[in-house]
Amino acid sequence: MxxxxxxxxxxxxxxxxxxxxxxxxxxxxxxxxxxxxxxxxxxxxxxxxxxxxxxxxxxxxxxxxxxxxxxxxxxxxxxxxxxxxxxxxxxxxxxxxxxxxxxxxxxxxxxxxxxxxxxxxxxxxxxxxxxxxxxxxxxxxxxxxxxxxxxxxxxxxxxxxxxxxxxxVYGPRQDWRGEGGVIAIFCAKLAEGGVPTIYGDGSQTRDFxxxxxxxxxxxxxxxxxxxxxxxxxxxxxxxxATSRETTVDEVAACLRGASGHSEPFVYAAARAGDVDRSALSAQKALDVFAWDARIPIERGLAETCEWFVQNG
Ligand SMILES: NC(=O)c1ccc[n+]([C@@H]2O[C@H](COP(=O)([O-])OP(=O)(O)OC[C@H]3O[C@@H](n4cnc5c(N)ncnc54)[C@H](O)[C@@H]3O)[C@@H](O)[C@H]2O)c1
Known part of the structure; x- marks a missing residue:
């Protein structure tokens, strides 16, 4: 093709x-x-x-x-x-x-x-x-x-x-500057030895x-x-999408494990306009072209974290 x-x-x-x-x-x-x-x-x-x-x-x-x-x-x-x-x-x-x-x-x-x-x-x-x-x-x-x-x-x-x-979407090569995704921003911060900030109480969910x-x-x-x-x-x-919700706190815990940083992330006030929960059902993609998300978040986060350490 x-x-x-x-x-x-x-x-x-x-x-x-x-x-x-x-x-x-x-x-x-x-x-x-x-x-x-x-x-x-x-x-x-x-x-x-x-x-x-x-x-x-x-x-x-x-x-x-x-x-x-x-x-x-x-x-x-x-x-x-x-x-x-x-x-x-x-x-x-x-x-x-x-x-x-x-x-x-x-x-x-x-x-x-x-x-x-x-x-x-x-x-x-x-x-x-x-x-x-x-x-x-x-x-x-x-x-x-x-x-x-x-x-x-x-x-x-x-x-x-x-x-x-x-x-x-998250993973290697995501741009953490500007808006980026929360995972890219966390990974870039960890890669430079800093402590990421979670806006809100960390219980908000996204479909990563x-x-x-x-x-x-x-x-x-x-x-x-x-x-x-x-x-x-x-x-x-x-x-x-994965059809699953993951909290920002779960992402933070995984990234601390993957990066070896033991220091807890810091919390700041939630930003206006951020929704509490979000996930998309991917059932239709499975039904029509037999795709579903296979990569466990722990593995995806470890790979992303590693990329930022090497290239960030
Ligand atoms: N990253 C996410 O989480 C996410 C979520 C939902 C949808 N999307 C969509 O997925 C697509 C890819 O996003 P991404 O995250 O890789 O963003 P990205 O900014 O890394 O990629 C966009 C690419 O398009 C190019 N581009 C922008 N405007 C152009 C123009 N006028 N003419 C030619 N090229 C142009 C950019 O140079 C860049 O290489 C976009 O359509 C985006 O809206 C991304």
Whole structure:
């Protein structure tokens, strides 16, 4: 297969490319705005460009992918609040253009990254795909719009497609600066010999999914003999998550064990807007393309911690 990965120089994208390239021809389109050239596998075809560039169709046609995995995005909630227009352009309009370019270039399947942010405040835990959606920030709104635009472009074309709503992804190469994920921030702090801060009482939960499991989900879906449009409920969208809640205190305890730091983390007041509980049900991904998250959090955290010690 020839697989084009937009955002292939980023955290999830570069982990995906490194795995796919063992069996497939891989192309990357990335503007290196938050991704890094040193993340790019030397055997991958790379075009450094903005997905909003008017030459996008030509670049995608040049690589001629069978499959497209669209991960390029403005991925920060904070940035989406600062500059909602840019967030909308990259995430909503950018997804429409990638989908259109993929169809014109003859790709037969497109998987596009979405987010738990499309749901807003969770009404049940774990949330199924057809749960009520009321995003609470511009990022969640642009990702929800991207899902519709993907369908609008690809449903009439002979292209199979789906949006993958990732929960809280963690693992090697995650950027801890800016917003990062709580695990990357904790690991970076531990790697420099500091003591991480937990905002809130530590009992808040998240659905932390290891990047290796996300790579496995995308790979299973790329190869699946079934159409991704098959799943019932929530349209062609899939939660990519563990379906389990883990408290921030549990993460902290695991990381202290993995890093050998005995000092307890410090606690500070909860931040406004942080939800208490969150998890996504990944049952549909299991039913349609036989994927479920396999990597125990202890193992994922140990691997992540080790990476930050070596590279942080
Ligand atoms: N990390 C998570 O926990 C998480 C959770 C839910 C959804 N997602 C989604 O997964 C995808 C990948 O996220 P990530 O965590 O790897 O983020 P990332 O910032 O590491 O990766 C995004 C990549 O896209 C590139 N990019 C950004 N804007 C671009 C543009 N206009 N044109 C071309 N390239 C552009 C960046 O340079 C970067 O390499 C994103 O769509 C994000 O919204 C991530």
């Amino acid at each position: 020839r697989v084009l990965v937009t955002g292939g120089a980023g955290f999830i994208g570069s982990n995906l490319v490194n795995s796919l390239i063992q069996q497939h021809e891989v192309g990357i389109i990335d503007d290196l705005s938050t991704g890094h050239r040193q993340n790019v596998h030397p055997d991958a075809w790379l075009r450094v460009m903005d997905i909003l560039d008017s030459n996008l169709d030509d670049a995608v046609a040049e690589f001629a992918p069978d499959r497209v995995v669209h991960l390029a995005a403005q991925a920060s909630v904070g940035e989406s609040i600062k500059d909602p227009q840019r967030d909308w352009s990259v995430n909503a309009e950018g997804t429409r253009r990638v989908a259109s370019a993929a169809a014109k270039a003859g790709a037969t399947r497109v998987i596009s990254a979405s987010s738990a942010a499309v749901y807003g405040e969770p009404v049940v835990v774990p949330l199924p795909e057809d749960a009520h959606k009321e995003p609470v920030n511009p990022y969640g709104r642009s990702k929800l719009a991207a899902e519709s635009l993907l369908a609008q472009e690809l449903a009439p074309a002979d292209v199979d497609f789906a949006s993958f709503r990732f929960s809280n 999914v290891f990047v290796g499991d996300v790579v496995a989900a995308i790979t299973a879906a790329l190869k699946s003999g079934r159409s991704l449009r098959d799943g019932n409920g929530g349209g062609p969208a899939y939660n990519v």
